[in-house]
Amino acid sequence: MENWRKHPLVFWAFSLPPSFWLIVFFFVPLTLVWGLSFSEKRGIIETELTFTLDNYLRGLEPIYLEILWKSILLAGGATLICLVVGYPVAFAIAFASERWKPWLLLLVILPFWINILIRTYALIAVFRSRGYVNFAYEDLWTAANWLVGLVGLSLGERFVPLSLLYNNVAVVAGIVYAFFPFMVLPLYANIEKLDRSFMEASLDLGAGHWRTFFSVVFPLTWQGALSGIVIVFIPALGAFFIPDLLGGTDSQMIGNVIERQFKSANDWPFGAALSFLLMYATFFALALRALVAGRRGAGALDA
Amino acid sequence: MRRHHAGRSLIEALSRRRFLTGAAAVGLSFSALPKGLKAQEEAKVNFYNWDTYIGETTLQDFNDATGIEVSMSLFADNDELFARFKEGNPGFDVIVPTNDYCERMITAGMLQKLDHSKIPNFSNVAPAFQDAAFDPGRQYSMPYMWGTMGIGYRKSAVSGVPSSWKAVLESDEYAGRIALLSESRTMLGMAAKYLGYSMNTTKPEEIKAAEELLIKQKPNIKVFAEDNGQDLLLSGEVDLTVEWNGDILQIMAEDPDVSYVVPDEGSLLWQDTLCIPKDAPHPNNAHAFINYILAPEPGAAIAEFIQYATANQAARELLGPEYNENPAIFPTDETIARCEPQTYLGEEAQRLYEEAWTRVMAA
Numbered sequence: 001m002e003n004w005r006k007h008p009l010v011f012w013a014f015s016l017p018p019s020f021w022l023i024v025f026f027f028v029p030l031t032l033v034w035g036l037s038f039s040e041k042r043g044i045i046e047t048e049l050t051f052t053l054d055n056y057l058r059g060l061e062p063i064y065l066e067i068l069w070k071s072i073l074l075a076g077g078a079t080l081i082c083l084v085v086g087y088p089v090a091f092a093i094a095f096a097s098e099r100w101k102p103w104l105l106l107l108v109i110l111p112f113w114i115n116i117l118i119r120t121y122a123l124i125a126v127f128r129s130r131g132y133v134n135f136a137y138e139d140l141w142t143a144a145n146w147l148v149g150l151v152g153l154s155l156g157e158r159f160v161p162l163s164l165l166y167n168n169v170a171v172v173a174g175i176v177y178a179f180f181p182f183m184v185l186p187l188y189a190n191i192e193k194l195d196r197s198f199m200e201a202s203l204d205l206g207a208g209h210w211r212t213f214f215s216v217v218f219p220l221t222w223q224g225a226l227s228g229i230v231i232v233f234i235p236a237l238g239a240f241f242i243p244d245l246l247g248g249t250d251s252q253m254i255g256n257v258i259e260r261q262f263k264s265a266n267d268w269p270f271g272a273a274l275s276f277l278l279m280y281a282t283f284f285a286l287a288l289r290a291l292v293a294g295r296r297g298a299g300a301l302d303a
Numbered sequence: 304m305r306r307h308h309a310g311r312s313l314i315e316a317l318s319r320r321r322f323l324t325g326a327a328a329v330g331l332s333f334s335a336l337p338k339g340l341k342a343q344e345e346a347k348v349n350f351y352n353w354d355t356y357i358g359e360t361t362l363q364d365f366n367d368a369t370g371i372e373v374s375m376s377l378f379a380d381n382d383e384l385f386a387r388f389k390e391g392n393p394g395f396d397v398i399v400p401t402n403d404y405c406e407r408m409i410t411a412g413m414l415q416k417l418d419h420s421k422i423p424n425f426s427n428v429a430p431a432f433q434d435a436a437f438d439p440g441r442q443y444s445m446p447y448m449w450g451t452m453g454i455g456y457r458k459s460a461v462s463g464v465p466s467s468w469k470a471v472l473e474s475d476e477y478a479g480r481i482a483l484l485s486e487s488r489t490m491l492g493m494a495a496k497y498l499g500y501s502m503n504t505t506k507p508e509e510i511k512a513a514e515e516l517l518i519k520q521k522p523n524i525k526v527f528a529e530d531n532g533q534d535l536l537l538s539g540e541v542d543l544t545v546e547w548n549g550d551i552l553q554i555m556a557e558d559p560d561v562s563y564v565v566p567d568e569g570s571l572l573w574q575d576t577l578c579i580p581k582d583a584p585h586p587n588n589a590h591a592f593i594n595y596i597l598a599p600e601p602g603a604a605i606a607e608f609i610q611y612a613t614a615n616q617a618a619r620e621l622l623g624p625e626y627n628e629n630p631a632i633f634p635t636d637e638t639i640a641r642c643e644p645q646t647y648l649g650e651e652a653q654r655l656y657e658e659a660w661t662r663v664m665a666a
Binding site: 067129163166247256260264 | 407
């Protein structure tokens with residue numbers, strides 16, 4: 001473990017490039033934006049670092065807190081759906097035969113090969129009024145209408161397409177679609193490591209499938225679920241082009257407000273403050289997660 | 304975003320938005336490098352333009368005529384253009400901001416004065432565009448294309464012509480079939496115009512009234528479109544959309560059931576301008592390029608291809624009636640008289656509009 005003390009040169013050779021990367025491309029820009037959040041606008045392009053808290057106070061006004069709360073609900077709903085659907089999918093992959101497993105994993109990862117923006121536009125083509133879902137539905141409707149027409153009935157004057165886009169359900173669906181793989185992969189990694197004999201023992205001892213899942217499997221794979229929740233929820237909370245493209249008139253998320261501050265509003269200090277409010281909230285959630293995990297670890301030792 | 308051709312394919316839909324931003328960034332990293340040696344300007348000009356907003360062969364023709372190579376990058380909207388220049392010129396020689404953003408960039412000192420002696424073709428510009436309120440004496444900008452904002456609608460789904468903003472702003476007749484534009488200043492400005500105020504109002508109570516009008520109308524609106532109202536109209540998602548004339552004009556060519564009207568209460572008159580930003584690496588070539596665009600033949604080729612109203616009078620004279628007498632390209636003088644140009648109102652007013660818009664979207 002402490003070999004690096006004996007070979008300092010090797011240690012530095014290996015740690016310098018990533019440190020350099022981290023500092024130049026992560027800490028420096030982030031610090032600049034952080035400084036911006038304590039700045040004031042001076043005219044059109046100038047900002048001045050005055051260590052003001054006005055941007056944060058403005059960000060804590062009820063209107064922005066409401067938008068943040070709505071974003072949390074939308075992102076939280078999407079994360080929950082990812083979790084509920086992700087478990088069986090991860091299970092199916094983990095329990096698939098060795099021959100199928102790489103292919104199933106590939107199917108999960110495959111969407112990453114296409115830019116998320118293209119995939120979101122593809123969703124529009126699928127779900128819009130004259131989209132593929134409605135085309136199929138119209139065919140079914142026409143056929144059914146012909147059938148009931150045989151006995152002198154009618155389903156209606158004319159086909160009315162389903163309104164699938166431009167509402168909050170579409171936004172949640174878009175987020176689930178975009179971030180689902182981030183849930184499946186950590187879940188799969190944890191389920192894969194799970195000792196199967198625990199499940200066999202549970203089933204042998206008379207517990208049903210549900211009982212086995214909630215009393216044995218879930219507690220043992222909870223860490224994977226937690227990782228999945230964190231890496232789905234955080235980017236989902238900051239989503240902006242998904243509500244832009246799929247949302248209706250009341251689908252504004254905090255990411256949209258931040259985007260506007262950097263573009264049409266031209267108020268970078270306020271945009272920076274909103275971004276950092278989001279980041280503080282995220283840090284808080286991560287700290288809470290670490291605390292819970294730590295307590296769990298301690299509890300396990302006690303037992 | 305309002306200047307593209309009518310193809311509705313997925314890839315195009317994408318390329319019009321953020322995809323091209325990335326492409327522009329890549330193009331830029333190469334073109335931004337050379338600087339200095341002003342006396343011996345390198346035979347290049349870096350042009351930052353809207354998508355599908357130049358003639359098919361204009362850049363090559365200019366190269367053939369002058370030996371200067373044009374490298375064009377694209378932006379999707381004025382906000383993107385402005386944000387790119389906020390921290391200094393990333394290496395462009397000629398840019399195409401719309402009048403209010405041109406004004407903002409002049410105010411911020413981001414543009415350089417044009418040397419009119421290097422742009423003799425300025426005399427080709429129609430008299431109405433020889434001067435501009437946002438740039439007195441045309442010191443910083445040359446006019447390029449102009450147009451209006453209005454309502455694009457599906458004739459078979461709308462009773463008569465929706466010739467009042469009321470149809471989209473204060474009526475449930477077309478509930479759930481309306482798309483408004485998701486642009487704070489413009490959309491609140493239209494609402495103010497409908498209420499009888501100026502589109503450029505800075506009075507908080509008038510902006511508030513516009514905000515309340517939009518909030519009240521929200522249940523009848525299907526979507527605040529990201530400037531893709533023409534796609535929504537063409538695909539039957541909505542039957543009325545607030546859009547730029549050029550966007551609707553392009554889908555009218557595809558779908559004869561679509562039409563465009565500038566409402567009676569008046570609307571917005573926009574003008575895109577050719578400007579040279581501060582610290583442009585090739586200012587001489589930039590002047591030469593602007594002068595070339597204002598020449599009769601190149602100007603006519605551009606206008607014919609992109610189907611926008613050109614400010615270049617000499618170019619118009621070379622084109623036939625199908626261009627010059629198209630009411631969707633050239634609104635009547637009476638229509639123009641009812642319209643206002645959107646002006647830059649200052650950062651304080653901008654904030655009022657933005658906050659009002661955030662409340663509209665959150666309501």
